[in-house]
Amino acid sequence: MPSPVRKVGRHRAEDRRPPRRSRLSHPPVRVAVATGVACCLGVGLFAGARGGLGDGKPPPGALADRAASAAEADQRASRSFQRGGSAAVTPGGTASPLATLSPARPTEPARPTPVAGLSQAQMDNAKTIVDVGVRLRMPRRALVVAVATALQESDLRNLASDRLPESSRYPHQGSGDDHDSVGLFQQRPSSGWGSVRELMQPAYASRAFYLALREVSGWQRLSVTAAAQSVQKSAYPHAYAKHEHRATAIVDALG
Structure with a gap:
């Protein structure tokens, strides 16, 4: 009776093949980098919400940015809300809020229309x-x-x-x-x-x-x-x- 064929060699060859990667899987390095970026963003947002880097003080330049934003918003409001006439335009192309506050020139009263043959x-x-x-x-x-x-x-x-x-x-x-x-x-x-x-x-x-x-x-x-x-x-x-x-x-x- 012939002896059964052993398939050990075949199984060993298959074992030596590298496992197939799933299309949805990510390399470990990319996962680690993405995780690190997310952590950094989370820390930055948390620190910004606290108003600083953990020491209770605003980060450098924050006050200047806020002041610039407020000035820009006020400038937009001045352009949209004109007081007493059209706003003057400065050489830079922006409307000057103070120009609208200048008093209007007084007009001379109308002279009476002559009647009864008068000059x-x-x-x-x-x-x-x-x-x-x-x-x-x-x-x-x-x-x-x-x-x-x-x-x-x-x-x-x-x-x-x-x-x-x-x-x-x-x-x-x-x-x-x-x-x-x-x-x-x-x-x-x-x-x-x-x-x-x-x-x-x-x-x-x-x-x-x-x-x-x-x-x-x-x-x-x-x-x-x-x-x-x-x-x-x-x-x-x-x-x-x-x-x-x-x-x-x-x-x-x-x-």
Whole structure:
């Protein structure tokens, strides 16, 4: 009976073959490196959460980074929230927050539109007369009396006097030769109305007229002519009446 074949040699040859590696397995070296990197990252994140490297102090440069981040965030907010107008752009291309805080330039008030055949200069003088009366809380009738008086006395022009050379040194719109009478209301310095310099100022002259009108007892019940004459003491007392309608239109236009 033949002896059985021994397969020891075959098994030994198979034993000498290196084991097959699984596709999902990793070399030990790579696993160790990956594990070490993960550990380092974990330690770094933990230390960052603690605010330092374990000694309770922020790492070098952390405060500077935080300050830079805060400044950048504030700059973005300044660009998006503009105060009072468009932000100016600096040479670097960023908006300057301080530029939006600069005060706006004041605008000049609009000049009144002339009415009743007046020039712009005459209308400006009428506005001064009305504005002074309003500040003094004078009633509307007083404004009409004052404008009618100025229409008669100076045609609503700030006149110098040919007899007072000093008056020509101040802003004026022509001149007259009625004694030493000057200004919108032709008031005389020699009669105690004020100095030449004062009376050549339309606002001062208007105030002087209103204060004198206040002193007239019952002036509200007087006609425009009688009220004006009680202040001016003119040689032509009835000349003011013809200006009442025109003066009323001017006061109405000035509101």
